[in-house]
Amino acid sequence: MISAEQSHFNNRAEDYETDIGADYPQTLKWQLIKKYTDENDMVVDVGGANGRHAVDLAQAGRRVTCIDLSLGMLNKMRRRKSFLALEDHLKPKPIVAKAQSLPLASNSVDLAYCYATLLLIPDQEKAVAELARIVRPGGHVIVDIARPWNLGWIYWRHHYKKLGFPGIFPLNIKTTQKLFSDLSCVAVETIATGVLTQLLYIPFLEKKTSLRHWIHNVHETPDLDGKITAKFPKLANREYIVLRKDNRL
Numbered sequence: 001m002i003s004a005e006q007s008h009f010n011n012r013a014e015d016y017e018t019d020i021g022a023d024y025p026q027t028l029k030w031q032l033i034k035k036y037t038d039e040n041d042m043v044v045d046v047g048g049a050n051g052r053h054a055v056d057l058a059q060a061g062r063r064v065t066c067i068d069l070s071l072g073m074l075n076k077m078r079r080r081k082s083f084l085a086l087e088d089h090l091k092p093k094p095i096v097a098k099a100q101s102l103p104l105a106s107n108s109v110d111l112a113y114c115y116a117t118l119l120l121i122p123d124q125e126k127a128v129a130e131l132a133r134i135v136r137p138g139g140h141v142i143v144d145i146a147r148p149w150n151l152g153w154i155y156w157r158h159h160y161k162k163l164g165f166p167g168i169f170p171l172n173i174k175t176t177q178k179l180f181s182d183l184s185c186v187a188v189e190t191i192a193t194g195v196l197t198q199l200l201y202i203p204f205l206e207k208k209t210s211l212r213h214w215i216h217n218v219h220e221t222p223d224l225d226g227k228i229t230a231k232f233p234k235l236a237n238r239e240y241i242v243l244r245k246d247n248r249l
């Protein structure tokens with residue numbers, strides 16, 4: 001039987017973004033996966049949707065596997081012009097699977113990343129453990145972890161519960177650190193975003209002011225939101241965390 005999550009994301013497959021996006025939180029996702037990989041590296045995108053990042057990464061010469069629980073999303077990737085234009089050996093390999101149980105060998109890839117997906121998974125510690133399992137010693141895992149003290153979650157919890165999802169599941173900093181140390185991974189880079197973004201959930205501010213432009217000025221890296229969030233990471237909407245798997249394993 002198809003789950004509420006599969007049904008929702010199958011239905012969103014046609015209109016889900018294929019562009020990487022221009023604002024700082026979106027470009028950051030792209031910059032991190034580029035920074036921690038080289039040409040010909042084996043890379044796995046978990047919750048990769050319609051190949052929003054996987055296809056561009058394949059164009060940059062990485063060997064990408066795109067994993068998602070939504071067949072609709074992966075089928076959309078296969079129909080994209082930019083996917084079809086790739087040479088066969090570079091086309092991202094689509095696999096329908098859950099992040100909590102990845103059908104890939106241990107220590108087999110250079111980088112595994114998961115964006116905008118973990119917060120939807122009640123047992124996300126299993127998903128993070130799977131990302132760490134498939135990465136080779138010395139390789140990297142990149143995740144975004146939702147932090148609990150952000151007002152934006154009031155909106156998103158309501159939104160996803162209405163769709164029949166179990167809810168959303170932010171993690172605090174202490175729980176996250178414990179999770180990573182249990183997996184023999186060390187954080188090598190952490191970047192928080194979203195303290196100011198939560199103001200955009202106040203309809204008046206989003207619709208009647210230029211607040212979005214002001215806090216997410218596309219010409220600034222980091223943008224104002226990124227600069228303020230760096231000072232108050234506990235109130236972040238997301239922390240982007242790069243982990244390196246212990247070399248001695």
Ligand SMILES: C[S@@+](CC[C@H](N)C(=O)[O-])C[C@H]1O[C@@H](n2cnc3c(N)ncnc32)[C@H](O)[C@@H]1O
Binds near residue numbers: 009068115117120
């Ligand atoms: C909000 S989209 C994020 C897509 C993309 N990573 C991005 O950053 O824009 C979440 C994606 O994760 C997938 N997803 C949700 N729960 C999942 C799970 N437990 N295992 C694998 N994929 C999942 C959904 O089907 C959807 O395509």
